[in-house]
Amino acid sequence: MTPTDVVLLGSTGSIGTQALEVVAAAAPGTFRVTALSAGGGNLELLAEQAVLHDVPVVALAHGGDGAVTRLRELLADERARTGRDDLAEPEILTGPDAATTVAGSLRVTPDALDVREPPAAPRAVVLNGITGSVGLAPTLAALRSGATLALANKESLVVGGSLVRAAQTRPGQVVPVDSEHSAIAQALRSGRHERGMTSPVTTGRSEVRRLVLTASGGPFRGRTRDELATVTPAQALAHPTWAMGPVVTVNSSTMVNKGLELIEAHLLFDVPAEDVVVVVHPQSVVHSMVEFHDGSTLAQASPPDMRLPIALGLTWPERAAGVAAPCRWDEPTSWTFEPLDEGTFPAVALARAAAAAxxxxxxxxxxxxxxxxxxxxxxxxxxxxxxxxxxxxxxxxxxxxxxxxxxxxxxxxxxxxxxxxxxxxxxxxx
CATH class of the missing domain: 1.10.1740.10 (RNA polymerase sigma factor, region 2, helix turn helix motif)
Incomplete structure (x- = not known):
């Protein structure tokens, strides 16, 4: 079996560390990590990752010569600590364009892929787990290389939607990693919807009526607007369900994150923004739903574990075995759904208006x-x-x-x- 080459952007963040857990848990020879990129705030972890996965190229966005020297020292220490002194030192790229350079490093020729259908075992995947709009340039570079783009950086699509569309080299090249959009992509395989960036073909036919994004409600579900006036950073960073970086966690508390996800769904699946709705589901087990014209609704359910959508991003449309624990259907449980209080949390309506403007x-x-x-x-x-x-x-x-x-x-x-x-x-x- 030829391993899938993986470039991982944002390797020391939440998405990146879980992606490497997926890679490490896979059968030997399933994946080969060819490059890591990170901001440079956690060089110790980056060195551990590079040695563990024998990565040939490492990209640093910040830190300059001092960071490179320190990283080389840490790499040497890690090789000695793990008894892997025989490993070659990786090439180290630095600067604001370093992530973009490695994102475009997996060159995939059109004849290597069946453009009518995403390959069962993609030979080259770039997983973009960078936070913020700085992920746009790497996203474009990955698409232009021909590699499959496992997209966890929603901001690059929100910021440059039309540019991302234009940069694709084949239909179905983008595989969403956000749990909500992964859920929608999975549900859409049960119906006919052949429009949008995730579709392998484009015919304009669709059975889809609406997309339903679920939201946990964050730490302030049920509060009034007046009660939010004195919220502190510590309170906003205390998410009840997910462990994420500070920006995404604050965005989840304000519902801006859900607004960005609405725009992302609108662009990924080519569904009008007014037909993407948000409901609050505190248990975070149903990750999103697709409602069809005949009145049926398909939901994707799994415990809140990002390793599942990450693994799907790396193997789509195939599924890896044993990635996450399934739901327990032999134990009592209950799921609740409630409308979003848009008066207290106006960010979703703001995003819907922005998408239309x-x-x-x-x-x-x-x-x-x-x-x-x-x-x-x-x-x-x-x-x-x-x-x-x-x-x-x-x-x-x-x-x-x-x-x-x-x-x-x-x-x-x-x-x-x-x-x-x-x-x-x-x-x-x-």
């Missing part, structure tokens, strides 16, 4: 939100101010009338202006 409005939403979350974590902005400032920046933005001629510079320019305006509004509130 222009090709750059979602980029502006994401950029402004990233600035606001950083300010909140630094205690420069109150909790309710996060979405309020984002809404004000969006209201002022004038996007292009059409997206056909949109360039990366257009998107980056809109982001830069949004960040600057958000900072002005943050300063004014302070």
């Amino acid at each position: 222009s090709a750059t409005h979602p980029a502006v939403l994401n950029a402004a939100n990233e600035q606001c979350v950083a300010a909140f974590l630094d205690r420069r902005l109150d909790y309710l101010g996060i979405v309020e400032v984002v809404a004000e920046v969006l209201e002022e933005h004038e996007g292009p009338a059409a997206s056909a001629d949109l360039t990366l510079d257009d998107v980056l320019g809109a982001e830069e202006r949004a960040r600057a305006r958000a900072e002005e509004l943050i300063a004014a509130r302070a």
Whole structure:
């Protein structure tokens, strides 16, 4: 069996570490990790990962020569500690473009793939687990290389949806890793929906009526808007279900994350934004649902474990064995669903409006939100101010009338202006 080559972006983050758990648990020879990229904030873990998986290339976004020297020392220490002194030292790339370079390193020729159907065992996968819009350039590089893109970086799709569409080299090249979108992709295999980035063919036929995104409700489910006025960073970071990075965790508490997922679903599956709905499901077992025109609804259920959608991203459309524990159907249990309180959590409606407004409005939403979350974590902005400032920046933005001629510079320019305006509004509130 020829192993699947894997490039892992964001290897020291939550998605990255769990992806390497999946790789390590697989049968020998299933995967070969050819490159890791990380921001540089946890060099000790990066060195452990590189030695454990004998990775030939490591990319560092930050740190410069000092970080490279330190990483080389840690790699040598790790080889000595594990008795693997025979391993070659990996090539180390540095700088803001390092992740983009390794993302495009798996060159896949069209004749290596059956373009009518995603391969059962993809020979090259780039898993983008970077957080934030900095993941856009690596996403585009991965797609242009011809590799399968296992996408956990929702921001790159939200920010540059039309660019991501244009960069694809074949239908079905993007495999979603967010648990909600993985659930939808799985459910869609039971019906006819041959539109969107995840589809292997495009005919325009569809049996889909609506997509239903489930949300845990976060740490503040059931609270009123007035009760959220004094929320602290520590409270916002205490998610009841998932262990995630700080930005994603705060976004989950404000429901901005669910708004970004709505835009992502709209773009991935080519379903109008108004036909993507959000319901609150505190148990986080039903990860999302697809409602069909005949009235039936298909749901994907599994305990909240990100290793399952990560593994599917690496092996799609096949399933690896024993990735996560299944639901227990022989024990009493109950699942509840309730409508989202959009008065208290207006971020989802804001995202739906942004998706309908222009090709750059979602980029502006994401950029402004990233600035606001950083300010909140630094205690420069109150909790309710996060979405309020984002809404004000969006209201002022004038996007292009059409997206056909949109360039990366257009998107980056809109982001830069949004960040600057958000900072002005943050300063004014302070």
